[in-house]
Amino acid sequence: MKRPLGRILQRLEAAALAAGTLWLVGVTAGSDTAAEAADALVSSAPLRALRWELGDLWTRDTLSAAAALTIGEAPLLLAARPAVAELWSREEEAPPADETGDIVEPVEETPLEAPEAPDNGVPARTLVPTGTAGYTVCGRTYISNSTDYDLTVQELQQPFSAVLTGEGPQVLILHTHGSEGYTPAPGEEVVWSGNYRTTDTRYNVVRVGDEIARVLGEAGISVLHDRTLYDYPSYNEAYDRSLAAVQTYLAQYPSIQFVLDVHRDAIEDAEGNQYKVVSAVEEGTAAQMTLVVGSDGSGLTHPNWMDNLRLAVALQEETLREYPTLMRPMLLRNSRYNQHVAPGALLLEVGAAGNAPEEAVLAGQLFAQCMAEVLQARSK
Known part of the structure; x- marks a missing residue:
């Protein structure tokens, strides 16, 4: 019979493997070739890891890593994250002023x-x-x-x-x-x-x-x-x-x-x-x-x-x-x-x-x- 600590570690390993699999799927989704998938993995790793930490792997809200980290530190800001992301995306998508x-x-x-x-x-x-x-x-x-x-x-x-x-x-x-x-x-x-x-x-x-x-x-x-x-x-x-x-x-x-x-x-x-x-x-x-x-x-x-x-x-x-x-x-x-x-x-x-x-x-x-x-x- 394994000790309780061993069972906990085994569960953590399984959870980490599942998380890694989900993360890889999320990062490489939409890639048509292995090369594109690799590029997506390299370029997105830091931000995707941060988003996984914040619990929003599937939320593609274009917030920067610094912004996401700041929001994640404050419960009130984290609760308002959808509104922040919407405002952020509006600014990112706005056409040039002269248009x-x-x-x-x-x-x-x-x-x-x-x-x-x-x-x-x-x-x-x-x-x-x-x-x-x-x-x-x-x-x-x-x-x-x-x-x-x-x-x-x-x-x-x-x-x-x-x-x-x-x-x-x-x-x-x-x-x-x-x-x-x-x-x-x-x-x-x-x-x-x-x-x-x-x-x-x-x-x-x-x-x-x-x-x-x-x-x-x-x-x-x-x-x-x-x-x-x-x-x-x-x-x-x-x-x-x-x-x-x-x-x-x-x-x-x-x-x-x-x-x-x-x-x-x-x-x-x-x-x-x-x-x-x-x-x-x-x-x-x-x-x-x-x-x-x-x-x-x-x-x-x-x-x-x-x-x-x-x-x-x-x-x-x-x-x-x-x-x-x-x-x-x-x-x-x-x-x-x-x-x-x-x-x-x-x-x-x-x-x-x-x-x-x-x-x-x-x-x-x-x-x-x-x-x-x-x-x-x-x-x-």
């Missing part, structure tokens, strides 16, 4: 020196994306998407719904932060009401709105320009005040299809120094611009956000077709920025605090020209 455009992680643009910019004492740069990583790409348009929504090129290229009707005012221009100012040339006296803010409309975004309204009007598009400074004297609740004004305008002029809220950006380098963003165009040096599109990602009602985004893409495409560096990548955000008020509502940032007023004015003129072309073409 689908479904990328949502934003990256920084690379600054390029722009020595041709006029000197107002602020360093100038032209910001351009150097690759598609981190952006949704649709034609010439780069979108930095901070929402949880996946974007596709097909839906972005659908026609936007707002059209010119030709009856009554069509476009409303306003400034939620109307005191946002620019940096004039040395020697020009500006009374600042805050950090790069002024009520002097010669040096703030209201002047840009004046030019946009003028160009659109000359193109035959009826425009209302609200020059109210909703951020002065109090910056807080500026969006509440501008929203109330927009709703009043829409009630009085239901013909309004497009609402353009004109702002400017504020950009600093790593040391906290202001710099301006410029685009060298045939007409001179213009401030670079950014279209900002809101969504319902914050939980607030906003049924028009995709329509607004399609309009923004159409405007960006046309502007970049004529002026390849005039527009910085578009921003899609969770906040709605009062853009739920109309099917053609957008926020436009014209330049930065470091830009000269003249650079911002030229940018506004060029954008308005392109906007008129897009809206009139859509309305034919």
Whole structure:
């Protein structure tokens, strides 16, 4: 009669032999020749052994050995392994970004020196994306998407719904932060009401709105320009005040299809120094611009956000077709920025605090020209 220890060892040997047989079958399954089976055995041995240890010999979930080992050390992670494997496989199988455009992680643009910019004492740069990583790409348009929504090129290229009707005012221009100012040339006296803010409309975004309204009007598009400074004297609740004004305008002029809220950006380098963003165009040096599109990602009602985004893409495409560096990548955000008020509502940032007023004015003129072309073409 054998000792109990001997029987245990005999059972362990039998189990090991059975395990080895199953492992060989699993590794070499699908091999048509002995050579292919040998290659599969050599290449898969470490990972298959690890998977056998984790109890998933038949689970071909493509997790790496390091990932599988980490998951196996934690019971909670091990219980969620199917979900982890599914997410992993989705990432592995995803097509390149330039084929689908479904990328949502934003990256920084690379600054390029722009020595041709006029000197107002602020360093100038032209910001351009150097690759598609981190952006949704649709034609010439780069979108930095901070929402949880996946974007596709097909839906972005659908026609936007707002059209010119030709009856009554069509476009409303306003400034939620109307005191946002620019940096004039040395020697020009500006009374600042805050950090790069002024009520002097010669040096703030209201002047840009004046030019946009003028160009659109000359193109035959009826425009209302609200020059109210909703951020002065109090910056807080500026969006509440501008929203109330927009709703009043829409009630009085239901013909309004497009609402353009004109702002400017504020950009600093790593040391906290202001710099301006410029685009060298045939007409001179213009401030670079950014279209900002809101969504319902914050939980607030906003049924028009995709329509607004399609309009923004159409405007960006046309502007970049004529002026390849005039527009910085578009921003899609969770906040709605009062853009739920109309099917053609957008926020436009014209330049930065470091830009000269003249650079911002030229940018506004060029954008308005392109906007008129897009809206009139859509309305034919």
